[in-house]
Amino acid sequence: MLKLKNVRQCFMPDSLQEAVDILRDSQGKAAIVGGGLDITVFPRPYIEKLIFLDKLHLNYIKEKNSEIRVGATVTITDMERSLLIKNYLRGRVKEILGEVASQLLRNQITIGGSIARGHPYSDIIPLVYALRGRIVLSDGKDDEELLIDDFYRENFRELLKNKIVTEIRLKKYDDSYRFGMKRFVRNATDIPLLNVALLIKVEKNIIKDASISLGSRPGIAYRFIKGEEFLKGKKITKELAEDFQEFTEENVDVGGDARLSKTYRKHLAGVYSKNILLNLMEV
Amino acid sequence: MKVHYTINGEKKIFEIKPGEVLLDVLRRNGYSEVKGNCYMGTCGACTVLIDGVPHTSCTILAAKVDNKSITTIKGVGTLQHPHPLQKAFVEKGAVQCGFCTPGAILSAYALLKENPNPTDEEIKKALDGNVCRCTGYVQQVEAVKFSIKLLKEEK
Incomplete structure (x- = not known):
């Protein structure tokens, strides 16, 4: 079954500059291939060229400047098994990565590809949002680093006509943070019908900082800033979790689609927010 | 365009279309033991090992696998010399229609190479992309555990 009927050429560039040049010269008719799952499952008929990133040495996970730096072609499996992720936020990130899709697909899906494609149902995007990840883009010569909020706030598809996602940077958090x-x-x-991620900083049972994101809503993931403000400064208790459910149901920006009504998705968002908070109480 | 693969230890050169997926290239060239079904990566029937790592060949572009090593079920064992995993799948009734079996065994094979004593949870996780609609999964997990015993006896 030839899904990508119009693809005429494949490129394995040796440098980022070469990759960006091909991308730019193709005027929207080239696709960057990380793992290749997206392009084969959702083929875009206008694509005529495929640019593989395999020779660009972007398959690394390293620690630098108190950050975990994840190369764009690192797969979910690579990241899940990395020693740097093993104890990151008490191992919760590793656990979540191991729940995404199936083992076979985790072996193929890349972190950079997940960010660059921006699918609404991605599990990686809300994860990186909640962790306040930063996205590194290259135009072949210079790097640009954007907070994930800014990456999606700007027209990221327009940005990616001339640039390539090369790295995701995750801040290292101390033990006062819970995720x-x-x-x-x-x-x-299955792909999720809703996903909720919550990072909080707790000192003496008071929530000092919070970062919340929701994905599969059904639009692309976003940061629930009102929810963050609601939590900040409050004592973490069961009562707060109950109140947070109610607040989330009233204020969260989720919609409905053929798979889940808006009312049900709002209710789920509230219940999941509460349950995560309750779980984090016990950490 | 031409691609170079090492399939079950043999070097091969194939002519492919740039947009083809690996599954189609393998089946066209006689590797019919690799089953095709969903073309979305959801069923796992088309599983092969690429440099030892299980992948759904229906979602991997053939061009991406250039110069890599591919293992199909025939690279694991044959009718004359079945691998302990294959013996165990038969022994424990983990095979019914057989369509998913090559993929499930390849996923289990990759797991045991990396982790010779997996827990039940680790076995389930390794096989979570290989869907079976006949036998179910209890027998498959039992078969993988039984194969560990057979592998130890072989040594």
Whole structure:
């Protein structure tokens, strides 16, 4: 079954400059291939050229300047198994990565590809949002670093006509930070109908800082800033979790689609936010 | 365009279309043991090992695998010399229609190479992309555990 009927050429560039040059010269008719899952499952008929990143040495996970730096072609499996991720935020990030899709697809999906494609149901995007990740883009010569919020706030598809996502940077958090994420899926390997990620900083039972994101809403993931403000400065208790459910249901920006009504998605967002907070109380 | 693969230890050169997926290239060239079904990476019937790592060949571009090593179920064992995993799948009733079996065994094979004593949870996780609609999964997990015993006996 030839899905990519119009593809005429494949490129394996040896440098970022070469890759960006091909991308730019193709005027929208070239696709960057990380793992290649997206392009084969959702073929775009106008694509005539494929640019593979395999020779660009972007398959690394390293620590630098108190950050974990993840190369764009690192797969979910690579990241899940990395020693740097093993104890990151008490191992919760590793756990979540191991729940995404199936083992076979985790072996193929790349972190850079997930960010660059910007699919609404991605589990990686809300994860990186909640962790306040930074996206590194290259135009072949210079790097540009954007907070994930800014990357999606700007027209990221326009940005990626001339640039390539090369790295994702995650801040290292001290022990006062706690992280949790929940995905609503019909079965273990399905794409989520909602995902909620929450990072909080707790000192003497008071929430000093919070970062919340929701994805599969059904639009692209976003940061629930009102929810963050609601939590900040409050004592973490069961009562707060109950109040947070109510607040989330009233204020969260989620919609409906054929798979889930808006009312139900709002309710789920509230319940999941509460449950994550309750789990984080016990950390 | 031409691609160079090492399939089950043999070097091969194939002519491919730039937009083709690996599954189609393998089946066209006689590797019919690699099953095709969903073309979306959701069923796992088309699983092969690429440099030892399980992948759905229906979602991997053939060009991306250039110069890599591919293992199909025939690279694991044959009718005459089945691998302990294959023996265990038969022994424990983990095979019914057989369509998913090559993929499931390849996923289990990759797991055991990396982790010779997996827990039940690790086995389930390794096989979570290989969907079976006949036998179910209890027998498959039992078969993988039984194969560990057979592998130890072989040594």
